[in-house]
Structures are given as C-alpha cells and as structure tokens.
Amino acid sequence: MSKPLLNKELRLARLHNQRRIAFSLIERSRTLLKPGTAFTRELHELFRSQGRFGSKDRRLYRELIYTFLRYLPWLEEKLKDQDNLLDTLIQLAAPTPEIRSLYPTLSDKTAHESISEQRFKILKREAHQLEELLPPWFGEHTNRKVSIPTLLTLITRPPLWLRIQRDPKEDLVDRLKATATPEQAEQIAKHPLIPDCLHAPADYPLANHPSYLEGEVEIQDISSQILLNLLKEPPRGKWLDACAGAGGKTLQLANLLKPYGKVTAFDPRSSALRELQSRAKRSGLRNISVLQQRPTKGSYDGVLVDAPCSGSGTWRRHPYLMRQTREEDIFDHAKTQLSILKSYSTLVADGGLLVYSTCSLSRHENEAVAERFLETEKAFRHEPLSPRFGFQDRGRGITVHPEDHNGDGLYVTTFRKQD
Template sequence: MSLAGSQQNTLLAMLARLRPHWRHDRTLPGRVQALLASDRRFGSRDRRLYRELIYTTLRYLPWIEPELERDAEQAVRLIAWLAADAPATAHFRHELIGEWPPCPAPLAEKAAMLAQRVGAADTAAGAGRFAPEALLPRWFHEHCADAFAPVQLDPLLARAPLWLRLQTDEPRSVTAEFEQLGWTACSSAVLPGALQLLDEVDVTRTDAFQNGLIEVQDLGSQLLLAAAQVAAGGHWLDACAGAGGKTLQLAALLGPGGTVDAHDVRRAALDELALRARRAGIPLTRSSSRSDVGRDIPIPAGAPVSDRSSPRAAPKRPAATVRILSTIPETLYDGVLVDAPCSGSGTWRRAPHLKWTTTPAHIDQAAGRQRELLEQFAQRVRPGGRLIYATCSLSRRENQDVVAGFLASRPEFAAEPPPATFGAPVDAFGLTLLPGLHNTDGFFVACMRRN
C-alpha cells in the first residue's frame, strides 16, 4: 500500500472514532490531541498532517459528513482538497487530488466547483448541498444575520492568522529576528503595535517571545481595549482575567503610574497570567486573601519561563503593576473590565467544533451568567468610573441583549459610544467587530459609565 493510501486509512479510522462526539462534545480538541498522541509511530509531521485534516473536516462538516456516509474515499479527497496547502499536507494532497484544480479562497467558488465535481449527477442538488451558508448552524441566523453575508462568512470560516502584540517600542528588534528566520511579518494598518506573521511557525521559540517583547493576541482582541481608549494611570479591575491577554494589554495602556487587579476563579489561568507577566517584565504581586494583598508572587516550580537574554533584546514598554488576586478587596475602581465567558461564536474559525456543539440553550445559559457577572462587578466601579463589557461572541443575546437588560436595571449606569471604532458598526449598546472588517475573530465591546 502506498504512503498516501495508508494515511487515508489512518484518517478514516480517526474520523470514525471522533464521529460520535463531534456534534456533542465541546471538549473535542482534547479528544483530538489524545488521539494524535496515542500512536507512537507519529512524528511531528504526521501529527500536523492529521490535525489539519481533522480540523478541515470539522470546519466543512456539512459538506463532508454526507460524503463519508456515501463514499468514504471521495470524502477523503474532498478533505484533502479543502485542507491547507502546507509542507505537512503536500504529499498527501498531491497523491489524492493531483488532478483537481487548485482550491480557491472564496467559499462561493469552492461550493461551485464541488457542486460540479462531486454533485455532477444532479447539479441543482449539488449546489444546495455545498451552499456556503450551510457551514454555519441554521439557528445562528437569529443571533447574527450579518455572519451569513459572504463578506463575513468567508473570513469566519477561514484559518485564523497569527497576530502578535508588541511589548517594546523598538519593533525592529523583533522583525529583524523574524527576517533572519525567513519569516514574513506585516504591521496592522489600523493599530500600531499589532504585527501579523504570515507563516505557520512556532513563535514561542523565538528570542523575541522568550524575552517578552511580543505576546500572541488576536488583532480583534487588541482592538477592543484600543476602542475603549483607557486613560493612563488609573486603578482597574480585570474581573475575568483568565490567562491574562487583555490584562497585560491593559497594563501597557495604563502605564507605570497605573495598577491592574487581575481576578479569576481558575487558579491555573492565573498561574499562566503570572508567567506571561513575568516574561514581559511587568511589576507583579500576588495575594490569596484580602489581608494578603501585595505579597510577592510565587512562580510555580518548573515554570517554563526563559531567563535567556539575546543581542536582539530591546527595552520593554513600561507598564502598570499587575496584582493577581484570588479575592477582590473592598475598594472602588476607576474602571472595571468584564471580559465575560461566552459561547465563543466569534472564534469559530479557531475552534470549528464549537459550531456543531453549541446550541441556543448554551447561549441562553451564557447570557444569564454574563448578566450575573455584570451585576456583581458593576458594584466595584466608582462614581464617574467606567465599566467595559466584552465577549468573543457574535450572538446578540450575549451582547446587546445582556447590556440592554443590565442598563434597564441599573439606571446609575449609561452606555457611551466607544471613543474609537476602527470602522466597526456601533449601535446604542456597543461595538461589534465582525471578522470581515480587519480579518479578526468576532468580538463585542460595550463602554458604560457610572453616573
């Protein structure tokens, strides 16, 4: 049997094991990772190949699943054609679809070619089966009709680019290393300090990353706080800090005269935040109780934070002090950021399994929790202070509806237009960043002020 034939059989066996779960298990990436790690014959290139083929299947599931039932070998050819043309997939794609035309970028062109090639016996049926809008759940149209427009649908279903946030005022110290590695990077046209890498690479191995000169952060995530235009020098609470992407950005915006209190219920996420802050050279303390605020942070044993220096190392941008808190002190803040847990519908291009495992009930549950978080942390905003609510969801029920309900019950708060919009649409409740505008994930941000 040829190498490609063996790879085809391996892929089909993997898909058979994943199929009972891919419309029900929201932790599917963990299953995929375990599956790839379970075969000791796999090297890194094998894992990259099968990971790309599996995630291509999830991305285009409504197009591929019927073919798996009808003609498994044809389904594999479909997957190979839709998969990224990368070194890990090159041989497999050449052997299976060498005679096929190149896969075009626009979904409409993909759909037309597949309707002609795969659904040739019934062109009308083929065109319906490969409709681009079928690649999103039908029920989601009520939550975000704009996502189904081709200008949004194409980037929402494409592979996400790699965006970086510079943590130095000397970007040349970063790009020079990338050039030496043969990588291509370009600066954002809308946000200074945002850098896109055009190659599929592991940026965490670079000196720039190890020395804290860059952080991985989607451009859309960076634009949220940039839209709010946080004033320097304040005392802020990041109430749902997670692993700290926005915490570190907020610290950079506040500058050395400011303070960010970072809180999350997940200790592991706060441990990751601590490592990232230490790498970035940000002043850092950690406390476990109200009476313990200010204790020096204990870095977990064996933490993979490099102390290596490099000739490329440049001065890091001065930032606010970050205090990692397990319990929030009884104080009022100049501003509170509630980057709320959500359905993640804005990240479907990164996590395509969520398209098929998320239901309207999940969104309703998320919206209820988001409203509770807003109510809880709004109490920590001082009079005249700001409350910023953000999600990586495109669902109106998690975004505008949550803000509208909150404002109706809390008349002391009022919505304010974001000071900067970057061309994104703004309504009475906030700004929605759709993927088609700047090739970002989807986000929502609302700016409110306590009267």
C-alpha cells in the same frame, strides 16, 4: 531493488498509514461534538492515545479534523468513501507543509486552490450556499446580515495576529522574516491602522522565535487588540481584569496602563492563571498581579468583564464550537453573563468604567445583556466607545465582525458609574 524505488515505496507506505490514521481520527472526533464536551482536551487525549505523535503529526491531523468540522454538513456523506473524503479534505485544508506532503496521494491530481476563500468550489457549491454550513439559528442572532464575506471568513482559519509588546531594538519585521519561508515572509507586516499589531501567516513557526520567547511579541487576535483601543480614554489607575483567562487582554491592558496604573487579574481556572503568570513574566511587565480567589471587595477605576460565552466569534479558529453550540446554550450563557456582569459591577469605583465584552456574535449575549444590566443598575450609564478604525458606537456598543479585520468576532460596550 534500487534505492530510489525503496524510498518511494517507504514514502507511499507512510502516506497510506497517515491517511488511515487521519480517517480514524476524523471518525472518532465526531463523538466529541456532544454539547459540553471539552473538545480540545479530548482531542489532545485522542492524539496521545496514538502513541508517538510529534508536533508535525498533531498539526497535520488537527488541520484535517478542523477542516472536516468547518465543512461537516457537506462532507458527512463522504464518510462512506475514505479516499474521496481525504482527497477532498487535503484540497480544502490550508496548504501547510504537512498538508502539502499529502498532495501526491490525490488520485485525480487536482491542483490545490491557492485562494483560501475559493477552495469550497471544489465541492461544486456556490458562495451563497455556504450558509448551509452554519447552524440554522445563527442568522437570526447577528446584528448584521450574514453576508458572503462573513461566510467566506467563517470557513477559513485566520492569520496569526501578534501584538508588539516591547519597543523593538532593531527591525522586528525583518527578524521575524528571517526564520520564515519566502512565502510566509511575504505575509509578515505591521498593520497600517491598529497600533502595535503585526500580521503573520497562520503557519508561521513562532513558538521558538527569540522575539516570542523573550516577550517582545505576544499572540493576540486583531479584534481582541482593537477592543481596548476603542475605549473613550486611555485606561489609567487601578484596573481589575475579572475574567482574565490566560491573560490576552491583561497583558495589553498592563501595557496601556504603564506607567500610570496596574492591573489585577482573576479567573476561576487556575491553569489559565498559571499561563497568564508565565506570559506576564515573559513580558517583563511589572504592573500585573494575580488573584487566586474571586475578588469580592475593592474599588477599581476600571473593571473588564470579558465574559465566558458561546464563542461564535471564534468559530473560524474553533470550528468544533460551531458544531457543539445549540440555540438554547446561547440563552443560558446570557443569564450567566448578566449575573457575572452585575456581580463585578459592585467593584467599580464612583466615576469608574465597567467594560463588558464577549467573543460572541449573538445579540442575545451582547446588546441584550447590556440592556438588561442598565435596566436594573441605575448607577451606570452607557458610555459610547471611541469612533476608531471605522467603528461607530450608536448607543449599543460595537460588534467587530470577523470579516472587518480578518480576525475573530467580538462585542464590547462600556458603562460609566456615576459619581
């Protein structure tokens, strides 16, 4: 047998194997959709159970599984036909290098739709039908009508948003472009409106880039970056980031505070705090401290309560949440949010600011919680956010929708404690 023929056969055998593994993982991932299942952790375990999975394998199978979850209501019937399901998924998924390697297996050689928002058309559906992909209660919960642009955003994964954390010595954009493919390089640019914000394609290989390893840039979704830029006055003094998670906002806050203030971060998840500490170290910022115990005393000029929530604003990044969240979960979250907000409001100094935010698009977790808070906490008044980037606080906070800046969805409102 000649060598090229052998290579072709090996390649086909590999593709066949990849498709078999993908299908089995997709079937098994459906069992992780029960409400309350830690989907990402379980998926990680599922990948580990496959033995020798490298980062490329994980990227490939995750992209296929997440694509499946985005379109689940339309794809369930295709589970009966493995080849048909995989061919469809390969066309719907983002054309990453790993996905591209699967193209030749498409039986009908259909060209991949280059415009991500139009890919659903291969399923012979119209844009308005995309609503069928969302949980039926969702439209009733949002404070803006679920429009076609909303739907198109919710079914596509967002780009990689970066925040410039340190003034770069030389042109950062050029350095990021230097390690990108020509296609990726074309999409790397500074945002024209949002300070320090950079756009890169979702598949940009950032993990080993010196600018990332040395803390010159951090990963932070654009809407999350917008949040602190909407405060009426730049933050000053002593701040508490009460629900800091892995520190996305802690780092940005520390940057905005320096050299006039500092931020103390807390989160009940010690693993998140460990990640926060390593990111803080990388950033070189010295005005961040971490609390391992929930703070019960103290008086802060600002307290940020970025509360745990349903995460519906992050469905495009975490499509499993769209499949796991039930309407009753939203109401449970709202109760927890109100209680967390009230408990940390006691740490706000007289004249200080309390910031409440969620990455939910449900008004029950957002405006309704803020209203209930103001009903009982008479020392606080709503303080309107700054009208920037086209947003306007009409007395009920601001919702940044995923389609506004091609990022996550979130809600933010602020309360001033009276002197």
